[in-house]
Amino acid sequence: MNSLASRLVALRAQAGVTVAPPSATIRSPSSNVASLIPQQLRDMLRVRSQARPLSHDRHLPGVEIATGLRLVERIYPWKEMPERVNAQFAGFGHIPREDLLSFDTETTGLSGGTGTRAFMIGASDWNDSGLRVRQLLITTMAGEAAMLEAFSGWINPATVLVSYNGKSYDSPLLATRYRLGRMHNPLAGLRHLDLLYPVRRRFRGVWENCRLSTVEREWLSVLREDDLPGSEAPRAWLDYLRGLSGRDLRRVLEHNNQDLRSLTTLLLRLGETESFKLEGEAH
DNA sequence: CACGTAGGTTAGTTACATCA
DNA sequence: TGATGTAACTAACCTACGTG
Numbered sequence: 001m002n003s004l005a006s007r008l009v010a011l012r013a014q015a016g017v018t019v020a021p022p023s024a025t026i027r028s029p030s031s032n033v034a035s036l037i038p039q040q041l042r043d044m045l046r047v048r049s050q051a052r053p054l055s056h057d058r059h060l061p062g063v064e065i066a067t068g069l070r071l072v073e074r075i076y077p078w079k080e081m082p083e084r085v086n087a088q089f090a091g092f093g094h095i096p097r098e099d100l101l102s103f104d105t106e107t108t109g110l111s112g113g114t115g116t117r118a119f120m121i122g123a124s125d126w127n128d129s130g131l132r133v134r135q136l137l138i139t140t141m142a143g144e145a146a147m148l149e150a151f152s153g154w155i156n157p158a159t160v161l162v163s164y165n166g167k168s169y170d171s172p173l174l175a176t177r178y179r180l181g182r183m184h185n186p187l188a189g190l191r192h193l194d195l196l197y198p199v200r201r202r203f204r205g206v207w208e209n210c211r212l213s214t215v216e217r218e219w220l221s222v223l224r225e226d227d228l229p230g231s232e233a234p235r236a237w238l239d240y241l242r243g244l245s246g247r248d249l250r251r252v253l254e255h256n257n258q259d260l261r262s263l264t265t266l267l268l269r270l271g272e273t274e275s276f277k278l279e280g281e282a283h
Numbered sequence: 284c285a286c287g288t289a290g291g292t293t294a295g296t297t298a299c300a301t302c303a
Numbered sequence: 304t305g306a307t308g309t310a311a312c313t314a315a316c317c318t319a320c321g322t323g
Contacts, residue, residue, distance in 0.1 A: 110323050111285055168287040169322040196321065197289060204320095211321065230323040252323095 054243040060137070060250065065150065068143025071136055072253060076261065078130040086271030087160075089198050092191065095160050097126045102162040102263040105170045106233045106256055117144065117177060118170075119237045120252065121151050124260040133260050135253060139240070145181050148174075152186040160191045162267055164212045164259070167194040195266055212262060220265050228255050 062072030084094040106120035122135040134154070136147045151174075163170055171187050178185040200210045207214050216222035228236065228251035236248035 105323085107323055109284080110321095116285090116323085165288090165321045168289095168320090172287065173322090194288080200289080200320080209320080233323050 052243070055245040057245040057247055058240075060139070060246050061253065062135070062137070066143065066146035068140030069136060069138055069146040069150065071134065071150070073132065073134045074257070075127070075129045076131045076133065078126065081126050081130070082268070085267060087193055087267070089270050090193055090195075092160070092193055095193075099158045099160050100162055100267075101125050101154065101159050102260050102267070103166065103170065104163065104256055104259045104263065105173065106230075106237070106252055107173060108234045108237065116173060118147075118173060120233075120256055121147060121174075122256040122260050123151070123154055124264060125154075131261065131264055133257050135256060137249075137253065141241075144177065145183070148178055148181055148183055152184070155186040155190070157190075160193060161187065162193045162195065162263055164263060164266075165194065165196045167192055193267070195263065195270065198270055199266070212259065212266075215266060216262050219269065220262060222258070222262055222265070224255075224258060226251065226254075227258070228252055230255065 060070055062070045065071045082097060084096050085100060087093065087095050101123055102125070103121065103123040105118040105122070107116050107118045109116045120135060120137045122133065124131055124133045126132070136150055138144055138147050161171070171192065174187060175185050196210065199215055203210055203215075203218075207218055213224075216224070228248055232248065233252045233255070236252050240246050240249045
């Protein structure tokens, strides 16, 4: 296969086009039907028939809930789930726990604008069993609309979003994707508690920076094993789309999952220490 | 790398008090 | 009463920073 054909294979794999078995009709040079099809189209159809995964390690967790869209769901038992979460540190008062939805996206880059898309949306909330972490992952470009629609279904008008730098990054990015998909943006108008800012207010000048990884290390005692840096996420996803191993994409799922659990831990910690501080000031 | 946000700084505005 | 000073507040602008 020449290099152009290789690239076409990769592009078709990215587009999520189902691979059809080779057609004897089209492949046969003696066929009358084949002679009616332009050479260019015949080439494309042949390429399509040759798109095959390049790796055997293609397993991904979860279930396919729509074409090109997977859902991974896990429950983490959580001792002492509060009925209401203290978010006075951000001027949000006390928030009923059923209204909270933490979210975090993994995207194809940092460049922003319309060129960047989310390939994964993770969200966590509490149910009676503990902290539920749900992750939507698209395995083809065509899965995006279904992912956005599924995420919309997790949100209601009372939802209070929780994120880390999500006001500046995740939320505008998703707003763009909903707009391009001509869909209603479910995040518009919701209250949004971005934990980056209270962390900065408290720890600017104390720590070298206020990245979530620093918060985990310095304050939450979270140790990440085999963590894939966020900057590697776009490559991991694109590699999978090209038919390569799913190993790093599974690591992106784990990374995103940990981010969501850390967000919840951080939210509670900020609420606890703030109420302690206020009590101290009152006495 | 682009982008959006918070927070800090500076400049401008308003209200009020003081004094000759 | 008008000029001046000052404090409080607001608007505009700039910078730093975290996101995959």
